[in-house]
Amino acid sequence: MPTICIAVPLEPRYEVLVGRGLLAETASRSAHYSARALLSDTHVAPLYAGALGLPEATRAHLLTPGESSKNLDELERTLEFMARTGLDRSACLLLLGGGVVGDLGGLAAALYMRGIDFVQLPTTLLAQVDSSVGGKTAVNLAAGKNLAGVFRQPALVLADTGTLATLDAEEYRSGLGEVLKTALVAGEALLARLESARAELAARDPDLLAEVVAECVRTKAAIVARDPTEKGERAKLNLGHTFAHAIERVAGYGAIPHGVAVGTGLALALRLSERLQIVREPALRARVEALLAAFGIPTTLAALRTRYHAQLEPSELVRSMRLDKKSVAGRPRFVLPRAVGELALGIELEDSALETVLEAA
């Protein structure tokens, strides 16, 4: 399957390339910068840093893998590394890894000298379909996930689908949660494709994965191009995320993979949507739950608790949602499905109604 090129028509325009073996193009595609430095983590760097073709002398900074690295202390260490390496305003930071490397590294590049270029080299399914595209950078605060960040677009994204073969099962599952979210945003074609290709997805068929990653990127790129700073339509991409962020925070960052929390969040959003009589397709929840089950993602809070040995008290989840970025005056705002590809934005409701749904899930 040849490389697929998706343009994100923002100012400046950038491209997302999807295909096998793309990491090897990193060196040539970043050769015009005054200097380059690499940010990765201690799990990914030994696997793939050698594939980038960079000069031996290229300096690298490696994070400890996992969500717990996504904080201001690690950001500071990354910025001091960039300064020590002597990067100037015409230099570039290469971000090799999953969502943590991409989100923290994008923020470091956005802040360093008030902004230098960065290239996303996502190595997880979740990062390829979601976090590497669209320019949301962030670190977590103690008070909540992704509470400190900026919008800053990458200069280039190279999504090498060859890296997906080595993902552990849990990382892969986490990516499938975001893929399913994207399908509910994109529409029937992608959702039906996932349903018809369950076996190939489970086998990580390389051609199917390239097709699915590219379709997710196309969906996201189109939305981001219309609304880069989330003034409106981009909120669609937060489907399942108000639940997911609360779940991740209450469980402790890193205890439950982001995309798994998103997946369970999709099921919860559909329950809430049914209760509020917003959803118009009676079969939608069953379709989503069937895919979640096929992916090995819990469809209820109860199952999530058991699987990850987490408490996840409904009252605590509701308290955490009040601090969500999407909340207004302490009231969380939900994105809820009406139908495949059709979402209701900005839905507010009473804490008690929310707790009732969570108690029943």
Place this chain on the structure above:
Amino acid sequence: MPTICIAVPLEPRYEVLVGRGLLAETASRSAHYSARALLSDTHVAPLYAGALGLPEATRAHLLTPGESSKNLDELERTLEFMARTGLDRSACLLLLGGGVVGDLGGLAAALYMRGIDFVQLPTTLLAQVDSSVGGKTAVNLAAGKNLAGVFRQPALVLADTGTLATLDAEEYRSGLGEVLKTALVAGEALLARLESARAELAARDPDLLAEVVAECVRTKAAIVARDPTEKGERAKLNLGHTFAHAIERVAGYGAIPHGVAVGTGLALALRLSERLQIVREPALRARVEALLAAFGIPTTLAALRTRYHAQLEPSELVRSMRLDKKSVAGRPRFVLPRAVGELALGIELEDSALETVLEAA
């Protein structure tokens, strides 16, 4: 003297108001936000927080005064304060104080939930004429000054010149250093005004100060509007700053006030400009040195060393300049005066030539 209103015609447009008693308008001019919180420092808040007219329940976070607070740890504490206070995306952070509060607070607002509004309430001469206008936010890294930040414009600036009466002599002097820099950027009219009004400046005549602050803001606003992210012309405003940043870093942040370092930096820039035969007005250095002397700002490195008990080795200063944000591939770039209001940008030179000038100063 009535309030002076200067518009900064960026997108979105904002206004800088200059005049006595403006702090009292803070509450009414920020009443439309969903919530407000105050960032200030333990020196300024007791003097002026009460003048803002905010509701008693308004939450405040106070920094320790001084440049040593301008770091990522204090930024994190500020962000956690904002989250604890329950600020949402429609809230506003009020920044009451000098450059440290304004620079760090502007960055906190830019990062919190990927950006909320902030209002600058500058209480020092330096902040009123320079740092509160133009949207440069930053904190320092160990590796250098202002190395981590973003461009983000304030929603409003209220420069209450009534606060200048209580500045200590050193703070006032520091502001005059930036005023003099602005005059060299702006042109003959402002420079001649400073020369003719030395006595009123020394006496902190309120009408003269309002006039000078407004003229400095006009100069800066016009440049910032044409070049908000320093791709070109805005570099003019860095006159004296390559020297100043190195001086501040080598002396240890906070040991020498920023505007004092800038003032001495102007004299050094003129020496360098003479040596490189860039300056066209033979009398310019004498005029600048006479004003610096009147303000009580050292005109040589030797005098600066004596006054602040700092080492300031030329070789160390040169090493520090290589890390300056304006450096390209490790070579510092200077802004040097040709004449009043006429500057040469992007001047590079050998380390040895630079050290020679510093040795002689």
